[in-house]
Amino acid sequence: DAGVTQTPRHEVAEKGQTIILKCEPVSGHNDLFWYRQTKIQGLELLSYFRSKSLMEDGGAFKDRFKAEMLNSSFSTLKIQPTEPKDSAVYLCASSLATGGQLYFGEGSKLTVL
């Protein structure tokens, strides 16, 4: 079975650009999560979808971060405009059932210059 697929694996952006990260969850999974991971802050939740409905939008990340689930098998995370402090690894995860094990992708490493 295919796991969670994230593209691109690496992205370099200039400050002020718009970037879109993509995620394909495990087929049949109902919950989808976007996280940001940095050495200092660790894992921070950006967005959480249950059956394509947005359940949590990560509060502090609302203004420049927007996640969407276009269908049950594809999600995007848009960062607009990017800032150097957005440099991090962005992880997508899916889960078959609420409260169950999360399956993570390998992440998209974003560098903002």
Added chain:
Amino acid sequence: QEKVQQSPESLIVPEGAMSSLNCTFSNSASQSIWWYQQHPGKGPEALISIFSNGNKKEGRLTVYLNRASLHVSLHIRDSQPSDSAVYLCAVSRGSNYQLIWGSGTKLIIKP
């Protein structure tokens, strides 16, 4: 706000020895506690979870949960170089079972 703290920050263990990692959480009403393993350049991978007080064993892994002391520990028996990774403790809370993550313990197994 609920917090999850892990100790130690890093740990070096000889190959074949027992590795012991700790995690404390701030809310006794938390639901499940999960341990995830993360190798460099990869996403976290779930290892084991526990809900009830007591211990749970899976292969070389044993996890102990004490809700009264808000403490959970992970023990890896017969540690192997492939166990070298960052170990993340995650505690679920709320109706959405949202996970609160610790900052991780970096485990290095020395051959």
